[in-house]
Amino acid sequence: MAVFNKLGLILYLTLTILSISCCLGQGALSGSAVSMDIEPEIGIPLAGYGSKDRRLDKTDWKGEIPHCFMFKPSIGRHDAIRSKVIFLQNDQEKLLFISLDMIGVSYRFVNSIYRLIKPLGFERDQLFISATHTHSGPGTLTRKLPLAFLATDLFQRENYNYIVSKVYESILMAIEQQEPVELYRTDFRADCLQKNKWRDNREYHVDDEVQILLLRNSQGHWLGGMINFAIHGGALGPTNLKYSADVIGSIERNMEQLIASKNPPEMTQPTMALFQGALGDVRVIERGYDKMQWTGEEFARQAAPALENLRPMPPNLTSTTSKIWLGIPGYSFKYANRKTLAKKNWLPPLRIPIAGLMNQRTRISIVGVGDIMMFTWPGEASTTLGLQLKTLSKEMGYDHAWVLGLTNDYVGYFTTQDEYYEGEYDSRSSLFNFRGGRRILKKHRAELQKIIEVDRLEFEELISVRDPHGSR
Template sequence: MSVRFRPLSSLLLAAALAAVPAAVASPAAAAPSPYRVGVGIADITGEAAELGMLGYADPAQTTAGIHTRQWSRAFAIAAGPAKVALVSTDLDFVSQSVHTEVVRRLAGTGYTATNLVLTATHTHSAPAGYTHSTLYNLTTLGFEKRTFEAIVAGIVRSVRAADADLAPGAVKIAAGTLAGANVNRSLPAFQRNSAADRARFPGAVDNRMTVLRFEQAGTPVGMMSWFPTHGTSMRPDNRLISGDNKGYAAQHTEHSHGVTWSTRGAFVAAFAQTAAGDMSPNLRDGGAAGPTDDQFENTRIIGDLQATAAQRLFDAATEELTGPLDVRQRYVDFSGVQVRLPDGSVKSTCPGALGQNFTAGAEDGPGPDIVDEGDLTTNPLLLAAGIVVNPATPAVRACHAPKQVFLATGLQNPPWTPQVMPLQVVRIGQLAVTVAPGEFTIVAGQKTQDAVAAALGGITRHQILAGYANAYAGYVTTAEEYDAQHYEGAATHFGRYTQAAYAQELAALAAALRTGAATPSAVQPPWLGDRQISVRPGIVFDAPPVGKAFGQVLTQPAASYRRGQTVTVAFATGHPGNNFRNEGTFLEVQRQVAGAWRTVATDDDWSTKYRWARNGLAASTATIEWAVPADAAPGTYRIVHHGDAKSLLGRVAPLTGTSRTFTVS
């Protein structure tokens, strides 16, 4: 998927058996005018210990450290009075709650729900709890205010930074292909599509990549790449926060452009998702296994493929986007959209519901052995569980057929999953970006883009579908794929005609953009911030191991290492939840240069891993690993740990520990 609710279904089964202002059209530039562009980046890392992760929905997958931090990367474009911000975040998806609060905090900046695009890379190795939707907060035992705050505040900082950075420049575009970075993990469903639809995707994959090159006065300052592959290179047993393959691609690209810890933001690279619903980075066994048996290496391989392809396109980008900036946006209640099909018949979407086969999971995140993908028979156990936990009416069951409804998430008050969804079409000169709050399969995404392109009537030449954006309500499959009721179809929330409804409503926005018509919203998503609860125990206090002090080194490094070896140091520490250290770090690898210590790596570097573990009631250990890079400079090094500890009286104080020195040769 995306949000993988296999183990989640086990939780539900066990339990059962035992305001945003109305958006208005943004002003369009009266005539083509030079663009001003700006870039920004900010840290959005959530709690790094004992917090459930979002994506695989396994309650056992809780954070226990950091491999790479989470970032919000923003790109602002302005032409005359019009402007738009494209943002890529290292999240599983952007929640409506995050989008609403970010818009609220950006009041007065010129960025609103209309011209702000918040997308997610779809990593499955990042903290959860930042939504207001009950279903998505189950693995965190409720809403996590501090992680929500870290995400919202960071996104706002990145957008403000990009806006402040606006300067005369250019946006250039290039498109190409990348082979070997994705496979179709849902072939039986894909093969149900028409021969014409299948023919558009040889090998049953979408290998297209689009890259935007941002320049200021001829100097490159940013890159934004779109390519469809899931953020599932890291497996469900991973407990380190990670940006997954797209996070690696972004970090690698920024470093290749000379960005260091101290110069972050000098060049910003984002790797965003398109229609990745059935695209997996796990190249073996139909999406079940990565290219190797090492999940970190798999993440690097798929990330490096994207980074290399994107850099090639970036270097070749010569076509400059020129002309109007314009946007249309509207909220639509997808619980009952009347959809007119090509044959003239009218069908309807349904209140949100998940099918029994969504508990089977996908190939790269299988669920409990209760049902199999594609099984259209009623499972008595799941039927009973659904009736107890989240019952569906006969009308809703009929509307979702042939889906066997497990959870009627749209019938609760408030709904367990969103139903009022944000839709957006953005024009940047000859580029149209279609923005939607779900994960489209490649054929569903193409059909939707075709509808938008037709409605635009040729005013743009390039098309991108930006998924996982502004809110989230599961998958979007074609009607043919839906009928197969594999994981993706069972997790298509609004029934068989979900894709047709998205295509219809987004095409209406595109037509309004072409004609200059306004697109007011008749509905608004509810604000549920005042209804959130959390039953997860908080941090009571920290205590060092008996006979030790906070920051004391428990395991020292060896005296010397060679390139390619791994340095490991352990410290007595406090709980990382005391201070997320956003825009900072829990570790530094330092090299001695001319008698002073220079930081060469932090907890955001690919070469480092920060692992946290609880030892008893209140004691905990920070274990820091540094895989000495092949290009590490010979010399004298040390490892520094930064943390925070909470006293019995509730006071949080910083702590620092420093290892003995060692040499690298």
């Protein structure tokens, strides 16, 4: 009976997608914005910090503490750990954006979700799962032993399957609740909400741009949308042992209240999903629970004027995904600590290759939503790399560029060559050295050039159809 019910649900949702797609006219758009509390079990270790505040005094070799081997169990929750889904579909394309309150999402995790939604007619390049990078989300979800020992504890299949099932449930909810929508965007500059984590001489070297995409239904009500902003999810610090979406959750909740104030009181609470930008060297101004709450409130206060200047967007949806080889992961002893070895000119740049430490191959995507171009990044890019990618987009004719950090995979930090040689934390955590980030930029440029060429050919074909004699 359970199998029949599951097959029936898949058939129903597949027919729903197809019927709405057929009913949508050329240029029409449907969508939804939903959220679900994942409710991970209390006692699962939190992921994000490897310091002694999070670790057990002794490893639990006897299995006396459920879920834990190296890290202390979680003891409660400050706020919800959510799966936030933004679903968009027109007559030619459908896109599924998921923002998860987790430290990161692995390539394996994305594949697990894709296998579940593939029977609903989704392709691999229509799925985008981003981690908000909260350092107070559930651990035990990675099979990569280095990451498990550093910050998440050992993999546990039961917990993994549970999280996957909850994310899948939130996706089904988003598909079922889709309705005709229009897209709007706005942006503003965040003031004094971020700072550079390690580079004191460039304390305010951050990307303070905030970009917002909103969905409005045919009744004129706001359903919610997406926020693109770079801020590290470590406001609560390593002493915290309670679940929390951290500062990202605070921003989302306050933005949801702001959007809700523009709707009738009887409307369902909107869903706002934050998608990280290039956050590798960006942190909050100050830590602490009260400061975390203040940051969310201040973010919404600064966003309020921008919401009075919303600009409608065309209902265009596009997506392209390509594979990329990042190199061979390794560890550099010279650049592990800038105060010792990094500045020793006589020491060669020793780097020990460690095959299997991280995926050498992954995928990156370029996603078009209206006049916004989104570039995925499989980890934590530095501010400089993010700004370089945005500049590249503008130089090639796309003024509204989003960097979707920690999306569809997690393979560590990425820095520029100059930043790598500084020997800061992100240097020794850039396991593909500076060449990894360089390869991603180069790949995005090549794929964007292909998109431009396709657009040019389609435009020329359209002109030739309209005016076969080439007259003016």
